[in-house]
Amino acid sequence: QVQLVESGGGLVQPGGSLRLSCAASGSIFSTNVMGWYRQAPGKQRELVATITSGTTTNYADAVKGRSTISRDNAKNTAYLQMNSLKPEDTAVYYCNLVVYYRGKTEYWGQGTQVTVSS
Numbered sequence: 001q002v003q004l005v006e007s008g009g010g011l012v013q014p015g016g017s018l019r020l021s022c023a024a025s026g027s028i029f030s031t032n033v034m035g036w037y038r039q040a041p042g043k044q045r046e047l048v049a050t051i052t053s054g055t056t057t058n059y060a061d062a063v064k065g066r067s068t069i070s071r072d073n074a075k076n077t078a079y080l081q082m083n084s085l086k087p088e089d090t091a092v093y094y095c096n097l098v099v100y101y102r103g104k105t106e107y108w109g110q111g112t113q114v115t116v117s118s
Contacts, residue, residue, distance in 0.1 A: 002026035002107045004095045009112030016116070017083045022095030022109060024076040029101040034071055034078035038091035038114075045094065049080060063089075085116045 008020040022034065035050035049059045049069040057069055063082070071078040078095065095109035 002028060002097060002099070002105075004097055004107055004109035006093070006095045006109045006112040009093060009114045011115045011117065012085055013118050014086060014116055016085050017081070018085065018114060020080040020082070020093055020095075020112060020114075022078045022080075022097075024078075024095075024097055024107075027099075028076050028097070029099050031100040033096075033098045033100075034069075035096040035098075036069065036078075036080045036093055037096055038089075038093045039111075040088075040091040043091075048093065050096075051078060082114075085114075087116050090114060090116050 003025050005023045008018060012018050031053055033050050033052050036048040037045050038048050039045040047060050048063055049067060051057045051069045051071050066084045068081045092111040093114050094111045097107045099105045
């Protein structure tokens, strides 16, 4: 069974920075994609960024240039560094893991709140 534990959310002023962490445990196979999604009140969940086990990255246009996704494969942990935060970045941020082993299996974390406000 796979578990994803997120940390690092909180309240930050506009223009500030946060780093989110997502630690994965359980049956995590070498071929996988880790990512971050977010959901603001009244809106659908949307992609923020993903990173493959080979460290290929993909970013949503809304965060490109302000955010960096990275991972430590030895620790099965993904990170999202967010800079120049804006009020519209306020959302619950969810960690996502897609494992490719005998098919495709997707897992979600419980979410961590990020609030950007003065």
